[in-house]
Amino acid sequence: MHSYEYIFTAIIVFAILIASTTLVSIMPQTALNISDVEQLKMTAQKIMTQLILNSGNPPEWGSNITIGLNNLTAFGLAEYREVARAAYILDPDKVQRLSSNYVPSSLYIPPNKVIELFNLGRDYGLKLEFIPALNVSVNAQQISNRIVVSVNVVSEQSTPIVNANVTARAFYLQNGQINKTSLILNYTDIDGSCNIEFNNMSSDVVLITLLVDYHGIRIIKTHILGSFSKSYFIGSNLIINSSLNVANNIAYQVIAFKSGENYIIDYVSCNLTSSPSPLSNYNVYSMTYVEPYAIALLAVTDEGNLTIACKNVPPSYSSISEEVYPPLAYTIERPVTIGQSIYILRLHIWRMSW
Amino acid sequence: MDVPITHIIGTAALIGLVISVALAYQIIVDYIEANVLEAQLEQIAEYVSMNLVNLISLTEFAYGDLSSPTVMTKILNLPEDLNERPYLIRLVNESGNCYVEAKLVTRSDISARSPIPLNSTRARLTITTEETISEISNIFPEGTITLSTTVYGGNPKIVIWCWKYDSNTIYAGLGVQAGGT
Numbered sequence: 406m407h408s409y410e411y412i413f414t415a416i417i418v419f420a421i422l423i424a425s426t427t428l429v430s431i432m433p434q435t436a437l438n439i440s441d442v443e444q445l446k447m448t449a450q451k452i453m454t455q456l457i458l459n460s461g462n463p464p465e466w467g468s469n470i471t472i473g474l475n476n477l478t479a480f481g482l483a484e485y486r487e488v489a490r491a492a493y494i495l496d497p498d499k500v501q502r503l504s505s506n507y508v509p510s511s512l513y514i515p516p517n518k519v520i521e522l523f524n525l526g527r528d529y530g531l532k533l534e535f536i537p538a539l540n541v542s543v544n545a546q547q548i549s550n551r552i553v554v555s556v557n558v559v560s561e562q563s564t565p566i567v568n569a570n571v572t573a574r575a576f577y578l579q580n581g582q583i584n585k586t587s588l589i590l591n592y593t594d595i596d597g598s599c600n601i602e603f604n605n606m607s608s609d610v611v612l613i614t615l616l617v618d619y620h621g622i623r624i625i626k627t628h629i630l631g632s633f634s635k636s637y638f639i640g641s642n643l644i645i646n647s648s649l650n651v652a653n654n655i656a657y658q659v660i661a662f663k664s665g666e667n668y669i670i671d672y673v674s675c676n677l678t679s680s681p682s683p684l685s686n687y688n689v690y691s692m693t694y695v696e697p698y699a700i701a702l703l704a705v706t707d708e709g710n711l712t713i714a715c716k717n718v719p720p721s722y723s724s725i726s727e728e729v730y731p732p733l734a735y736t737i738e739r740p741v742t743i744g745q746s747i748y749i750l751r752l753h754i755w756r757m758s759w
Numbered sequence: 760m761d762v763p764i765t766h767i768i769g770t771a772a773l774i775g776l777v778i779s780v781a782l783a784y785q786i787i788v789d790y791i792e793a794n795v796l797e798a799q800l801e802q803i804a805e806y807v808s809m810n811l812v813n814l815i816s817l818t819e820f821a822y823g824d825l826s827s828p829t830v831m832t833k834i835l836n837l838p839e840d841l842n843e844r845p846y847l848i849r850l851v852n853e854s855g856n857c858y859v860e861a862k863l864v865t866r867s868d869i870s871a872r873s874p875i876p877l878n879s880t881r882a883r884l885t886i887t888t889e890e891t892i893s894e895i896s897n898i899f900p901e902g903t904i905t906l907s908t909t910v911y912g913g914n915p916k917i918v919i920w921c922w923k924y925d926s927n928t929i930y931a932g933l934g935v936q937a938g939g940t
Binding site (some may be wrong): 408411414415418419421422425429430433436439440441443444447448450451452454455458459486490492522523524525727 | 765769772773776777780783787788791794795799800801802803806808809812813816817819820821856873874875876892937
């Protein structure tokens with residue numbers, strides 16, 4: 406045997422090592438990837454269960470404005486009921502507190518706090534999306550003393566919803582008083598569109614409330630025309646900028662629901678009591694009771710302006726600000742009820758590292 | 760150099776090379792196998808933790824405000840072994856944060872954990888770990904389910920249980936059904 410034959414044999418042995426190592430390392434990779442996705446799937450199911458079946462601790466953390474970030478010891482979005490519990494019903498106040506636009510900053514619950522409360526550590530990221538079961542777009546125009554509202558109802562996949570029942574009423578400020586129009590009913594046509602007209606009203610500020618019902622799939626939508634003072638409606642509280650005061654301590658709760666075969670959109674007046682404010686820069690007025698289907702609160706300020714506070718559902722809530730999805734993520738969806746409206750709650754979960 | 764000496768050196772070098780290659784291959788394969796086993800253990804830990812959370816949520820949701828004690832159990836469907844290696848499942852509490860830990864019996868360095876979102880409940884929830892199992896006596900009748908904090912994964916009768924003691928207290932943990940080892 407010549408020396409070059411030894412070298413050649415050594416090269417072959419090395420080649421065998423490299424080839425077999427490569428094969429061995431490639432083979433389990435597919436199984437590992439599947440395993441990673443399976444793990445994420447189970448984590449997502451675990452988190453989703455917590456979100457929609459648990460009310461968190463304290464259970465009334467959504468409506469109680471004295472409960473801030475540091476008082477929250479458990480996270481869950483389910484509505485808390487003492488007696489009759491119902492699955493997949495979320496608390497509108499808890500959902501509202503997931504957006505910094507819809508609540509004063511001290512009441513906002515940031516995503517990193519939620520991840521901490523879920524005991525997930527720093528490995529995970531999550532995003533929640535609240536997708537309305539019916540996508541209702543509203544375009545309102547004021548033409549002299551009437552308002553023309555164009556409503557378009559489509560599914561999440563942009564398919565027009567035909568023959569959906571659209572009930573609407575407008576609330577407006579006139580001569581320092583809050584008035585309402587008559588209730589108007591219409592049905593969407595083949596394009597998923599319909600028009601609604603409110604006549605004989607002259608006001609700069611109008612709150613249009615729509616209740617769209619398609620075979621039990623219901624969405625309540627509010628649309629505001631004109632400028633108004635922004636305030637917040639959380640629990641049984643009206644939270645308003647500290648530079649403003651409510652005239653006569655009276656507010657109007659706007660309610661919208663289906664009762665039997667009838668659709669009801671109306672308001673009820675209620676007395677406000679000025680409370681010590683736990684929030685700096687805000688005046689807090691509390692109500693003795695809140696209607697179960699209250700979706701907005703109207704009040705007139707001392708200056709004669711209308712202040713409107715609506716219960717809002719944020720479109721999304723994410724631990725990352727951009728629309729970036731890590732390659733290994735898992736998505737899970739559940740239909741939920743928020744107030745009277747039906748939404749799809751979509752949870753994206755991902756791991757930062759493996 | 761004489762030809763036989765060249766042969767001896769060459770043959771010895773080749774034998775050495777083959778042995779080193781075999782060792783290197785074994786080390787690489789062990790490393791890859793450890794990664795695969797770790798991923799499988801993670802999956803098992805995640806499965807146990809998910810079922811535990813679901814059972815706790817279900818118990819609290821269904822029987823939350825009842826004053827009478829209620830017990831719910833679920834049999835876990837786990838693999839007998841991982842590549843013919845036995846493994847253990849354990850509940851761990853580390854400064855208030857609870858985890859499900861799965862680890863190999865033969866190689867304790869290969870293990871995985873999955874967090875239990877313990878905080879997310881209204882009632883006072885206690886996961887029965889080694890530190891807390893003494894708080895409760897066996898809640899199940901003799902010869903039905905035995906409470907445990909560590910179970911052998913190959914046991915086909917592993918259960919998770921959730922005991923709602925009163926409207927404010929829930930205990931949950933692992934156990935072995937009668938007939939299991």
